[in-house]
Amino acid sequence: MAPSILGDLDDLADSFLRLGKHHVRPLARVLLLSTFIEDGFRMFTQWEDQTAYIKGAWGCGSFLAIVFVLFNLIGQLIPAALILIRAKDTHVRIGVFLLASVLLVQTLAYSVLWNAQFFMRNTAVAGSLLLVYAETAMEQKNMFAGLPSAGGETKLADILQAGGRVMLVVMFLTMLRFDSAFRIIVEIVEFVMMLGVAVGIKSKLCALILVILLFIENMFFNGFWMEHSHSATYDFKKYDFFQTLSVIGGLLMVVACGPGGIAMDERKKAF
Numbered sequence: 001m002a003p004s005i006l007g008d009l010d011d012l013a014d015s016f017l018r019l020g021k022h023h024v025r026p027l028a029r030v031l032l033l034s035t036f037i038e039d040g041f042r043m044f045t046q047w048e049d050q051t052a053y054i055k056g057a058w059g060c061g062s063f064l065a066i067v068f069v070l071f072n073l074i075g076q077l078i079p080a081a082l083i084l085i086r087a088k089d090t091h092v093r094i095g096v097f098l099l100a101s102v103l104l105v106q107t108l109a110y111s112v113l114w115n116a117q118f119f120m121r122n123t124a125v126a127g128s129l130l131l132v133y134a135e136t137a138m139e140q141k142n143m144f145a146g147l148p149s150a151g152g153e154t155k156l157a158d159i160l161q162a163g164g165r166v167m168l169v170v171m172f173l174t175m176l177r178f179d180s181a182f183r184i185i186v187e188i189v190e191f192v193m194m195l196g197v198a199v200g201i202k203s204k205l206c207a208l209i210l211v212i213l214l215f216i217e218n219m220f221f222n223g224f225w226m227e228h229s230h231s232a233t234y235d236f237k238k239y240d241f242f243q244t245l246s247v248i249g250g251l252l253m254v255v256a257c258g259p260g261g262i263a264m265d266e267r268k269k270a271f
Contacts, residue, residue, distance in 0.1 A: 024256040025135070032128045032249030033080045035242040036099055040076035043069050054109075068109065075102040089136040096133045100126065120170045121243050127167025128250030134160035135257055161260030164250065165203065169194040171247045172210075175217065186213070197254060200263020207254040214251070218244040 043050055047069065054065035075098055082095035107122055137157035172194050177183050190213060196206030222244060224237035259265065 024252055028249045028252035028256055029084060029132065030249070031245045031252065032132060033083060033099075033246070034249070035125060035246040036076040036080050036102070038238070038242045040073050040080070043073040043076075058109075072102060072106070075099075083132060092136050093133060096129050100129055103129070117174045120174050121240075121247075123167050124169075124171035124247045124250070125243055127164045127170070128246050128253070130160050130164035130167065131250050131253040131257070134164060134260065135253065138257060138260070158261035161254075161257070162200070162262035165200065165254060165259060166198050168247060168250045168254070169198050171214075171244070175221075189213070197251070197259075200259035200265050203259035203263060203265065204255050207251040211248055211251045211255065214244060214248050218248070 050069045050072075051062065051065040054060065054068050055062065058064070079095035079098035079102075082091045083099075086092055103122060103126055107119070110118075134157050137160060172190055176187055178187060190210065193206040193210045193213075195201070197203050197210065218241060222237045222241035224234050224241055227234040227237060
């Protein structure tokens with residue numbers, strides 16, 4: 001009975017997504033890149049604050065602080081533009097590589113490695129970037145379907161999609177709250193959906209449900225616009241809000257592109 005209901009829901013989700021298939025991927029990319037775009041503009045609008053922070057945290061001079069802030073500004077806005085314009089797959093891949101480099105540098109520079117919550121959120125955002133890269137590999141696979149030369153792209157797309165899916169669900173480990181009976185029920189539902197996305201069981205349906213739940217939670221818990229614009233709470237909530245949007249974008253990419261070849265659903269088809 002339960003598998004039948006899940007199958008019906010999965011078919012319903014597929015029918016709904018087919019109606020908006022031309023809009024889901026572009027929306028996923030915009031949401032996915034939102035944290036990088038917001039952070040890039042923040043480097044510009046808070047230039048003095050950012051350089052002063054780096055000088056104080058690193059004990060370095062103005063030159064190194066300016067280079068770091070400039071690296072974050074240019075290294076996020078230009079690659080994000082390359083990915084959104086999508087003139088060539090090569091440009092998208094370069095954009096993903098540059099954004100991943102910025103994410104790695106920020107992880108080291110801001111000591112994110114020693115903060116479990118920030119590290120797991122950065123891991124989830126990195127998973128979203130993997131899915132963008134996987135999309136280009138998947139398009140190459142579809143373009144040359146059946147040709148021996150496409151084998152490498154096929155394997156690469158499947159590996160990246162599997163890795164991206166697993167990294168995405170790490171975000172939810174930072175959002176666990178067992179402070180009420182209702183919240184416990186929500187967490188159980190999210191945990192089941194997370195497993196579905198990670199192992200590739202009804203992954204499109206699970207990802208779509210998580211998109212809805214995560215969007216609601218993001219608006220409720222990370223409403224930075226309700227805080228004073230110069231407060232620390234405003235900055236923290238704004239950071240969390242856009243990082244969560246990026247993960248929502250990654251989940252939408254799973255919804256649009258599917259789980260790839262390394263997934264339980266694909267294994268079932270083989271048998």
